[in-house]
Every structure is written in structure tokens, then in C-alpha cells.
Amino acid sequence: MRLQVARIGKPHGIRGEVTVQVMTDSPGDRFTPGAVLEVEPSGHGTLTVESARWNKDILLLAFAEVLDRNAAETLRGAQLFVETDEAEDDGEEDAWYEHELEGLEVRVAGEAVGKVTGLRTLTAQDLLIVRTGEGDEVLVPFVEAIVPVVDVAGGFVELTPPPGLFELNRDDAGTGDGR
Known part of the structure; x- marks a missing residue:
């Protein structure tokens, strides 16, 4: 099964690192050096993780194929995927993608x-x-x-929502005058 694990954000620094929006529960496993990630749009091919590090709460990735900031900028907005095996799941019955x-x-x-x-x-x-x-x-x-x-x-x-859960987001909820 193909699973989206991240979306590339802006470049970080001049050596080709990028920020990523993480979309996996196990970034430590998905972004290890040597991991090969599929990229969409597919014109970018695949990317090989060279390094992964956290800067506060933002994950920064460097790829073997991306050597400078200009190349990193071309990846902005690209989505990163991995191929997973159904058996790779934790076996949790109450876990869904x-x-x-x-x-x-x-x-x-x-x-x-x-x-x-x-x-x-x-x-x-x-x-x-x-x-x-x-x-x-x-x-x-x-x-x-x-x-x-x-x-x-x-x-x-x-x-089985608590009372009012669906009414909280209505335009006329709360004030009675549409505010």
C-alpha cells in the first residue's frame, strides 16, 4: 500500500535541506538515512534521505539528490510517499489511515x-x-x-456526539444574531 508520509515545505539554509510537514506516526522509522521516498509530482523521481534532524518542532530533511537551496526550492509542495506492507501495520484493530x-x-x-x-x-x-x-x-x-x-x-x-457538538460550528450558533 502506498502511504503519504510528508509534504515538503520551504528550503532551510543553503545546502539543500527542506522543512517537511510530517504525516506519519513514526518519523524516526520513515526518515532514516538511506530511506528511499517516492515523490509526487512524479517528475522529481525518488529521493534518498541523507539526514533528518529536528529544529524545535520542525523536521528538516536532506536528500542525496538535492545539493543546494535552488534544487530544494523546486521541491516545495511535493508529497513524499513510501510503499508499505499490510503486515507492517502494528496489528491494531482500531487504527486507520x-x-x-x-x-x-x-x-x-x-x-x-x-x-x-x-x-x-x-x-x-x-x-x-x-x-x-x-x-x-x-x-x-x-x-x-x-x-x-x-x-x-x-x-x-x-x-455518539455530546449535545451541541454539531451546533458549535453553525453560523447562527451562540449569539443568535449571526455573529
Whole structure:
């Protein structure tokens, strides 16, 4: 399975390092020296990690094929992928990749209320991004108490949201005057 692990940001310094937005739970395993990453757009071919280091909370990568800032600038916005083996997963039954969740119907008490449009991974907990039928975006804590059922094969997630969760993001919520 092909898995996106990062998106390249801006160059850092003059020796070809780039900042990356990490999209993997295990950057220490994915960005080891010698790791070969597929790049999209595909015109960039593959990149071989030469070094990886943290600068505060930003991961900086250097690639064997990128020798200076000008070459690094051409990679801005490119996406990095790895090929994974299904057996490589941790064996967790309650772990999903974002691409598996996107597009799933969101149900509350069996009634469709929207679709999953993304997953925001944070340090404390992950959030499902749900687009309601009215077009509102709702951030739902991705915890078992609120999302007890994820049925990828069936094409849906079942929520038991606390009262008011879906109303918080509506334009008319709170003030009563549209503010």
C-alpha cells in the first residue's frame, strides 16, 4: 500500500535541506538515512534521505539528490510517499489511515449527517473533519466514546456526539444574531 508520509515545505539554509510537514506516526522509522521516498509530482523521481534532524518542532530533511537551496526550492509542495506492507501495520484493530476514512458517511443514531473529509492528527488526540449536509465543517474528537463504530468496508462511521457538538460550528450558533 502506498502511504503519504510528508509534504515538503520551504528550503532551510543553503545546502539543500527542506522543512517537511510530517504525516506519519513514526518519523524516526520513515526518515532514516538511506530511506528511499517516492515523490509526487512524479517528475522529481525518488529521493534518498541523507539526514533528518529536528529544529524545535520542525523536521528538516536532506536528500542525496538535492545539493543546494535552488534544487530544494523546486521541491516545495511535493508529497513524499513510501510503499508499505499490510503486515507492517502494528496489528491494531482500531487504527486507520486518513485515506481510509475520507469519504465515509457519518451517522448519528443511524441517520446520515455528513461525510468524513479528513483527519487532523494532533498530540493529544486526533480529530475527524466532518462536512455536514448543510456544508458546515465539524471537528469531532476521534475517541471511542464519540466514534464507537468505524466500518470502512461498510462505508460509514457511527457517532455518539455530546449535545451541541454539531451546533458549535453553525453560523447562527451562540449569539443568535449571526455573529
